[in-house]
Amino acid sequence: MLDVLGNLERTHSCGELREQNVGERVVLMGWVAKKRDFGVFTFIDLRDREGMTQVVVSSETVAEAHAKAKSIRGEFVIAVKGTVVSRAEGTQNAKLATGDIEVKVEELLILNDAAVPPFQLEVAGSENLAAEDTRLKYRYLDLRRPQLQHNIRMRAKAVKAIREYFDGRGFIEIETPILLKSTPEGARDFIVPSRIHTGKFFALPQSPQILKQITMIAGFDKYYQIARCFRDEDLRADRQPEFTQLDMEMSFVNREQVYREMEGMFNHVLKLIDVDLPAEWTRMTYAEAMRRYGSDKPDLRFGMELKDLSESLKGTDFAPFADTLEKSGEIKCIVVKGKADYSRKQLDELQEFVKRYGAGAMAWIKIGDELTSSLLKVLGEAKITELAAAAGAAKGDAVLIVAGKRSVVAASLGALRNEIARRENLIDRSKYECLIVTEFPMFEHDDETDTYIAAHHPFTSPMDEDLEMFKTAVNDPSQHNLLGKVRAKAYDAVINGYECAGGSIRIHQKDVQALNFKALGMSPESSRSQFGFFLDALEYGTPPHGGFAAGIERTCMILVGTENIRDVMAFPKTASAQDLMMDSPGVVDPSQLDELGINVVDE
């Protein structure tokens, strides 16, 4: 028989009692984390969100409570009334914040029993943790673990800090609709059928992009929102179909003014974990980031920059390299310090790794006691020595070389750089390295359709310096591929190799916007049918404006030091976009479909 709570009130949490509370009569409530039964007395570790306290029930002093304690098990919900007592010398527990005291129980109430948990919440190491699918099915149990409690609370603090920051800077929080209209660009939309307008659909926002620009046109000057976003694309370790963004926009500003807000916001948030970021972050152009790191979001916590070997290999008759150079590709490398002892097997693994990014092969040079290289036979020892010198490698180092299309070389060596840093433990986990990557390209070439698509989104402003080139590229068909050279006023904030925020200065003049739609191959008619309301809005006095959006989850991942986005979301989905606890998505009642005029066709 369970006890009733009645009028009993907690006096303290399970994490706060200390030596100075000794002698106080207290009431604690929580979950039984562990029970240790010694026959005549029983220890219980009582847990709540604030921590753990040991309570003792003795059969000699409180026979009734002790009898009840016999029947409890892990995750039972209990209340104890008792006195805080100091623990005898030698019986304190240094691992517990409350370990100098314990509560001597006078009365014990079993507020609820609990089934035996499907997995153990308290395990020695993370490697003994139950498989993630089991924990996702019983998410409410997994969330009881102190680590996840901490993560979710850190997320709440981060969101609060963000609101503090923007509120303090005069920004106005404005909510935008979740039900809006599908637009064809970008990610796949999640769509929602309309009952009232049978056959028509709303779309969930991929981001509030257009609406936040309209808040600028509407004269709010500084807008922000903690906005839920939805993208029906495949998941990754750092990507979920629904996620949360800090979305902000401001009027009458240049790029530097937006950078200041990005810096200011992240600097404020990182204080939560006592990290002081520089007031002004490093700026690096996209071109430089790609050249030096092979990535538009380089992790600057370690070096190992990419080195170009193309110059040294000019005129080589080794066919793969000669072909690459002829097709204006690149031959680049990274130097791995002290890894001349890489085994053949390890090098093969690394080659397999870069092949995932489209590299045809990975050549290597090892400067051990002897100079060895996969290229020794084809290039000769003199050339290999020259290459090693050009790469800046010293005795004891390994040089890993990839040749091919520029984009492939960057992707594969950029990824290899991160992979080696991870494998060789080159990353100082106490470091936080941030930068702003600037001047992203305006367009990306789509090889499949041989067209240019917006690299950021179709409302991004080109760089003033590139405006003439942009006009030429759009208006002169023979100059069309100049589009690939046009730079945008687009930027990303990068912390520790994670893209934490991105944004741009927007186009505020309708003729430039029209030019951009034309560049993207959209006729005036199709742009009007998709964005007509927005083009109308641009007609009525749009201020220059720009902003950014920051990933809340990615920011929280940095705050709690995890590489798994599910660790910072209360109710995440699996890699196949299912919720194992609710078992969603699920089928709906046929009557619901009838009402919406929807037929489900079997595959």
Place this chain on the structure above:
RNA sequence: GGAGCCGUAGUUCAGUUGGUUAGAACGCCAGCCUGUCACGUUGGAGGUCGCGGGUUCGAGCCCCGUCGGCUCCGCCA
């Protein structure tokens, strides 16, 4: 859409060349135990080896398919 790794007791794992009764630890159940905090101790219960098919005298192990989890590529303006 593609690739890799994984799937054995409630949980984490082991399981030899394919061999007869599938093990360990934790958890669970029943005892014992006056200072534990990974308590100790005695005993016990607990298995559709993800699922389906195949090869074989015989399959946890080999083969094919399939489902699920994780990670990556494509995708994510």
